[in-house]
Amino acid sequence: MQDAPNRPYHHGDLRRAVIETALDMLREEKGWQFTLREVARRAGVSHAAPYKHFPDKAALLAEIAMIGFDRLRESLSAAKSEAPKTLRDEITPIARAYVAFGTDNPALYRLMFSAEEGKAVGMHLNERALAVFDVLLEILRRGQAAGSIRKRPIEGQAAAGWGLIHGMTMLAIDGLLVPEKVGSAPLDAALSTLLEGLGNPATQH
C-alpha cells in the first residue's frame, strides 16, 4: 500500500489514493466512523492533504458513494450467467453477488443508501445509482416478455425484488443471517419464495 520508503514530497496521484484508502476503510469497519484525518493517516499523508483534492468531507463521501454504485453494478454484471435456463438460474447468482458486495463493503453499502447522511448521496435521480436498479428491471422485463414471469405491474415486482435483496443484504451486514452457516442458505431459501411469487405458474421456475 505504501510507496517506496523515500516517498516523494508530491504523492503523484493522491486523489486516487485517498479514494482507494477510503474504500478500504469502508470495506473493513462496519461501524460508521469515517474521518478525513483517519483517511489521510492511512494514506500516509498529512491530515490536510486531502483538502487539495476535495473541498470537504461531504464531497469525498459523495464521490465514494457514486463509485460504490459503479462497482456494485460491475459486480452484478460480472455475475450474470451466460445462458440461464431458468429464472432461478438467472436471478440466484446476481442476488448472491449483490449480497456479497454488501457484506464485503458493509460501511460503503450503508453510505450508498444513507440519503440524508450529510446529504452526501441522494441516489434519487442519479443515473449511476439507477443503473444498478436497471439490472433488476431488465431481468423482469425480459422475463415477462419471455413468459417466465407473471404479467403484473413491473414496479411492484421490482419493489419486491429490490426490497428483498436489500433487506437480506442489510441483515447479512448486521450479522443477523447467521452467515457462519452455509453462507447463502437463508438467501437461497428466501429467493425460492420470491421466485415463486415472481414466476409464472404455468412454467417451472
Place this chain on the structure above:
Amino acid sequence: MQDAPNRPYHHGDLRRAVIETALDMLREEKGWQFTLREVARRAGVSHAAPYKHFPDKAALLAEIAMIGFDRLRESLSAAKSEAPKTLRDEITPIARAYVAFGTDNPALYRLMFSAEEGKAVGMHLNERALAVFDVLLEILRRGQAAGSIRKRPIEGQAAAGWGLIHGMTMLAIDGLLVPEKVGSAPLDAALSTLLEGLGNPATQH
C-alpha cells in the same frame, strides 16, 4: 416535556425522562448523531446527570434498542386484524405497521439493527428482539397448518418475509420509496408478489 418552571433540584424520575428524550431524538433525526450531552440538554438537566442512571453511552443505547423492539412488537400486535379472511388481509396491516414503525422512528430502527454499533445491541439470542420475529413465524405456522401457505421449510419463508419487510422499511427510511406518493403503494405491490410466493396455489390469497 419540561416540568414546571420551578424545576426541583431532584428531577424525580430522570431515568425514564432520559430514555423518553432519547426516543424522541431517535424519532426525529434520521441522521445518526446521538450524544449524551444532547440528550441531557433536551431533558433539561446537566450534561453529566445521565451518568447517575447509566454507566455509559452504550448502556443507554442498549436499553433503548431493547425498548424499541418492545414497542415494535406492540405495534405489530395492535395491528393484527381480528378475523382475517385471507392471508393478504392478515399480513398487509402488520407489514404496514412494521414499515410505519421504521419510518416513524428512523434512527431508532437503525440502532436496533446495528449489531456492531458499539456492541450496543446484539439482537442475536435476545428474547425481546426475537419476540418480534415470532409474530411473523406465528403467522407462517398457522398459515401452513391451515393450508393457506405452501408447505415449505418455514425458515426460508420467514427469511423472505422478514427480508422483504426489513428491506422495504430501510428503503422507506432512506426515502427511496417515493413515499410522497400514495404512501403504501410500493409496499402493497411488493407484498402482492410476496404473497404469491408464500400462498398456496390451490387457494386464493
Place this chain on the structure above:
DNA sequence: CCGCTTAAGTAGCCACTGTCAACAATGTAT
C-alpha cells in the same frame, strides 16, 4: 433535629475532528 445516602449541578480533562492559513517543496512554462 441530625447525619447519611441519593441525585443532581459545575467544572474540567482529554481526545478528536473539520477546516483554514501560512509555509515549503516540486514541477513547469517561459
Place this chain on the structure above:
DNA sequence: ATACATTGTTGACAGTGGCTACTTAAGCGG
C-alpha cells in the same frame, strides 16, 4: 534560470463529546 502554479506539510482554532472528579441540594431514617 526564474517566476508561477500545484501539491504537500505544519500548526492552529473552534467546537464537540465522553467521562470523571468534586460540590451542593434533597429526601429520609433515626
